[in-house]
Amino acid sequence: MCGLAGEFRRDGSRADVSAVERMAATMSDRGPDDSGVWSQGATALGHRRLKIIDLSAASGQPLVDPAAGLTGVFNGCIYNYRELREELQALGHRFFSAGDSEVVVKAYAEWGLDFVDHLIGMFAVAITERDTGRLVLARDRLGIKPLYLAETPGVVRFASTLPALLAGGGVDTTIDPVALAHYLSFHSIVPPPRTILRGVAKLPPATVRVYEPDGRTHERVYWDPSFTRSTERADWSARDWEDALLASLTTAVRRRMVADVPVGVLLSGGLDSSLVVALLAGEGQTRSGLSTFSIGFDAVGGREGDEFVYSDLVAKTFGTDHHQLKVAAGDLVPPLEAAVAAMSEPMVSHDCVAFYLLSQEVSRHVKVVQSGQGADEILGGYHWYPPLAGVDRERALDTYAQAFFDRDAAGLARVLNPAWLADGDPAREFVAAHLGRVGAQTAVDAGLRIDTQIMLTDDPVKRVDNMTMAHGLEARVPFLDHEFVELAASCPPELKLAQGGKGVLKEIGRRVLPHEVIDRPKGYFPVPGLTHLEGKLLDRVRDALTAPQARRRDLFRADYVTALLAEPNAELTPLNGNKLWQLGLLEMWLQSHGID
Numbered sequence: 001m002c003g004l005a006g007e008f009r010r011d012g013s014r015a016d017v018s019a020v021e022r023m024a025a026t027m028s029d030r031g032p033d034d035s036g037v038w039s040q041g042a043t044a045l046g047h048r049r050l051k052i053i054d055l056s057a058a059s060g061q062p063l064v065d066p067a068a069g070l071t072g073v074f075n076g077c078i079y080n081y082r083e084l085r086e087e088l089q090a091l092g093h094r095f096f097s098a099g100d101s102e103v104v105v106k107a108y109a110e111w112g113l114d115f116v117d118h119l120i121g122m123f124a125v126a127i128t129e130r131d132t133g134r135l136v137l138a139r140d141r142l143g144i145k146p147l148y149l150a151e152t153p154g155v156v157r158f159a160s161t162l163p164a165l166l167a168g169g170g171v172d173t174t175i176d177p178v179a180l181a182h183y184l185s186f187h188s189i190v191p192p193p194r195t196i197l198r199g200v201a202k203l204p205p206a207t208v209r210v211y212e213p214d215g216r217t218h219e220r221v222y223w224d225p226s227f228t229r230s231t232e233r234a235d236w237s238a239r240d241w242e243d244a245l246l247a248s249l250t251t252a253v254r255r256r257m258v259a260d261v262p263v264g265v266l267l268s269g270g271l272d273s274s275l276v277v278a279l280l281a282g283e284g285q286t287r288s289g290l291s292t293f294s295i296g297f298d299a300v301g302g303r304e305g306d307e308f309v310y311s312d313l314v315a316k317t318f319g320t321d322h323h324q325l326k327v328a329a330g331d332l333v334p335p336l337e338a339a340v341a342a343m344s345e346p347m348v349s350h351d352c353v354a355f356y357l358l359s360q361e362v363s364r365h366v367k368v369v370q371s372g373q374g375a376d377e378i379l380g381g382y383h384w385y386p387p388l389a390g391v392d393r394e395r396a397l398d399t400y401a402q403a404f405f406d407r408d409a410a411g412l413a414r415v416l417n418p419a420w421l422a423d424g425d426p427a428r429e430f431v432a433a434h435l436g437r438v439g440a441q442t443a444v445d446a447g448l449r450i451d452t453q454i455m456l457t458d459d460p461v462k463r464v465d466n467m468t469m470a471h472g473l474e475a476r477v478p479f480l481d482h483e484f485v486e487l488a489a490s491c492p493p494e495l496k497l498a499q500g501g502k503g504v505l506k507e508i509g510r511r512v513l514p515h516e517v518i519d520r521p522k523g524y525f526p527v528p529g530l531t532h533l534e535g536k537l538l539d540r541v542r543d544a545l546t547a548p549q550a551r552r553r554d555l556f557r558a559d560y561v562t563a564l565l566a567e568p569n570a571e572l573t574p575l576n577g578n579k580l581w582q583l584g585l586l587e588m589w590l591q592s593h594g595i596d
Contacts, residue, residue, distance in 0.1 A: 002061070003027030003160040003469075004073040005046040006126050007168070008135040010215050011154025015044035016168075023157070023164040024048055029342075030075075030160060030469040038062035038071055042213065043128045043135060047073045050472050052259050052368055053081070054099030063101050067094070068109035069130035074101045075160050076123035076145040077476065079255035084118060108136070113208055116222050120255065120482070124203075126158060133213040141223040141482045142374075143192075143205030143457035146344060146465060150200050156211055162200050162344040163593055172199025173595045175555065177422040184415060185407045185427035187575060188348045188582065189458045195345055196586075197595070205457055223482065225452075225489045227445035233490065238504070241491055245484070246508045252481035253279045256370050264291035264366040266358065266475070267322070269310030271502065271509050271518055272372030276478060278512040280370075281318040291366055292320040295358040297327050310517055317514055325361045333536050337592070342470035346589035347463050348582050355467035363471040373460050374479035377451040378488045379505050380444070380496030388443040389497060396443035397432050400450075406573040406582070415560050415583075444493035452485065533568040533578055541568075541584030549596050550587045 005023035007015045017039045024035060024046030031048025034057075038045050047061035064071045078084070081100035084107060089095065093106045100121075107115040108127050113136065122144035127136045137158060139147050150157045150165045159165050166173070179194040190196060192204040203209060209219035236244075253276050257263050265280065267273050280290055292315050296306020308324055315322035332353065339356040340346075362369060376382050384403030391399050401408075407415065409425040431450065440446035461477070468475040478484070488496075495504040509518045533541060544550065545561055564571060564580040571579040 002050050002073075002075045003030035003048040003164070004061075004075050004124065004126060005159040005164055005168075006073065006135075006157065007044045008128070008156040008158075008211055009042040009154060010156070010211070010213060013042070013154075015039050015042055017044045019157070019168040020044040020046040023159050023168045026164045026167045027159070027161060029472055032472045034060055036060055036062055038064065040071070040128075040130070042133060043071075045071060045073045045126060045128070050367065050474060052077065052261055052474055054097055054101075055260055056097070058097035059099030059101050061101055063097075063105055065102070065105050065109065068105065070105050070109055070127055071130070072101070072105045072108070072125060072127040074104050074123060074125050076121055076125075076140065077258070077474070078103060078119050078121040078123065079258050080120040081258075113210070113220070114222075116208055122476070122480075124160060135211040136208065137203055137211075138208045139203045139205055141206045142452075142461065142480045142485065144461055144465065144477060144480060146462065147203040148195070148200055148344065149193075149203060152199075158203075162195060162197070165200055166593060166595075172197065174198045175420065175553070177420050178426045180416070180420060180555070181412055181422045181426040182430070183346065183586065184412060184582065185405055185425075186431070187404060187406055187455075187459070187573065187577070188346065189455055190345065191430060191454050191458065205453070224439065225449075225482075225486045226439050227449045227489045228439065228441040229492065230490050238495055238507070241495055241504055242507050244487060245491070245504060246511070248481070248484045248487050249275070249478060249508070250279050250282070252478035252484050253370060254283050255481065256476040256478050257283075257285060259368050261367050262289070262291065263368040263370065263476075264293060264362065265320075266362070266369050266371045267292040267294050267311045267314060267320075268372065269294060269307040269312075269314060269517065270372065271505065271513070272375040272479065274310070274314045274372075274513055274517050275505070275509055276370050276372055277314055277318055277320060278509075281320075282512065290318075290320045291323065293323045293325060293358065293362045293365070293369070295325045295327065295354060295361070297354075310520075313514055314517060323362075323365065325358065327357055331536055333540050336537070336540070337588075338470075339467065340585070340588050340592045342466050343589055344466055345458075345462065346586045347459065347466070348577060348585050349459065349463055351460075352463055352467055355464060356470060359468045359471045359473045363468075363473040367472065368474045368476065369468070370476045370478060371464060372479065373464050373475075373477045374456060375502065375505060377448070377456040377460075378479055378485055379491075379502045380448060380493065381501040381505075382451070383501075385444055385447055385493075385501065386497055388447045389493065391443050393435070393440075393443050393446060396435050396446050397428070399443070400431065400435065400447055401428060403574055406575075406577065406579070415556055417554055417557055420555050442493055444497065445489075448489070448493070448496075452489070456480075533581060538568055540588070541580060544584045544587040544591060547587065547591060549591050552596065553587075553590070555586075556583055 034049035078100040124145040124147040206223040294311035
């Protein structure tokens with residue numbers, strides 16, 4: 001888990017090494033243990049390293065392989081790197097390190113652009129060929145690792161974070177009206193390749209893109225799971241599905257213990273993270289010392305701020321080395337400011353502050369943790385899936401939009417000044433196209449697919465990556481093991497939606513977890529002080545929306561902002577998000593990153 005940056009020039013000039021150095025320097029939090037820069041002609045690569053696998057200097061990056069004529073930078077973890085190393089050695093490759101970074105480069109040397117098909121893990125990769133000058137970028141199947149791009153005539157820059165690209169200079173920081181419409185409509189999700197800025201894009205998940213020196217660019221999507229029923233599993237019973245998913249998830253959590261440093265678990269006390277702990281205990285991990293971490297906040301206004309009763313129960317049941325982290329009630333503005341500064345893109349979820357504070361504490365104990373993110377999207381845990389079960393594919397859009405969208409086109413017109421209104425209704429059009437794609441058998445399948453491939457990547461997964469890496473903490477997500485996702489995608493929707501959602505996972509949990517953890521209302525990551533805007537937090541939002549930069553940008557209609565500020569908690573989204581917070585967070589993010 002690291003930070004990478006680079007520049008590739010196609011205008012005949014040499015790469016700007018100083019720009020790459022500036023970009024890499026901004027990511028010292030992501031990679032506090034080492035750094036490196038390499039350049040040759042039109043290409044320069046930079047890297048910040050977090051030492052997790054092969055702690056020696058041999059795995060330092062950029063990684064140069066003279067025999068293969070390749071140089072690469074890599075962010076992530078390849079969980080099957082040992083097996084791949086043996087396979088590549090049998091094919092005649094010789095290794096000079098013991099890490100997974102070199103395995104990625106050697107895999108490209110052996111299999112070319114198909115190298116990604118052999119990798120199990122999370123990754124963003126840049127590889128350049130010495131003899132052809134070609135640059136290859138790749139991103140993992142679920143988009144767990146980020147990769148941002150800024151392209152201008154003759155120049156391609158890329159980095160693990162958007163602020164890194166800003167540090168390189170020359171980026172068009174104008175707001176993209178289409179992305180703005182997504183942000184305000186699609187619950188703050190801006191689907192790839194767009195970001196909120198015109199001059200910055202992101203490589204979509206499961207994509208390999210090739211930049212040729214002559215200006216040509218081509219790419220392929222190498223993974224797109226089918227959300228349909230397979231004939232070979234047509235006779236499976238509910239128990240068969242439980243057995244198969246349990247075996248696959250067990251493999252996933254076992255894979256994510258691969259490291260040369262201790263690996264802990266973020267334990268909320270909910271079903272998902274508790275299952276991760278239980279399965280690791282079943283693999284014998286607690287005998288070697290498994291650390292678990294839970295965070296809680298003081299109650300505010302009678303609303304509980306922790307779920308320690310459940311996390312303590314799980315920790316006691318499985319004998320973990322448990323750490324209960326309590327954050328006292330107080331001024332949440334400083335951690336909020338820090339969390340906003342750590343965001344590569346504006347993210348409205350209050351979980352960001354919780355994850356930021358949790359990561360800050362956990363990073364003092366371990367450098368790697370497993371997390372339960374993704375189970376709700378993969379196995380039908382959200383409230384908008386059951387309504388989809390009662391409609392046909394043609395009506396799926398209206399049902400999904402009613403439950404998930406923050407605004408329609410008319411709502412955008414009430415919020416935005418006319419100059420910032422995009423044509424049509426971008427979010428609705430995007431979701432309609434995605435729901436209508438082939439490869440999803442039912443409306444529920446289509447809803448699960450868009451949440452797995454779009455919402456998950458650009459909300460909870462990005463949130464966890466940004467907040468953990470702000471403290472040099474690597475987060476691994478076993479529910480997003482691509483083989484587990486493929487299996488779950490083919491599972492009949494009725495098994496997922498049973499028992500109020502995630503029914504098949506609850507049945508798995510009943511085999512290994514205390515029943516109190518399963519048979520209770522769905523929990524959340526509570527930050528009571530952020531769920532109701534008042535006091536210093538409200539003042540901070542007001543300051544952001546009335547700052548000189550905001551006035552110059554003039555995104556929002558003055559009458560709408562005035563009305564929201566007068567009644568700051570009056571307008572909520574269908575998912576109970578605060579609409580004033582959504583506007584204020586965007587301005588806070590823009591101002592935090594120096595975007596005028």
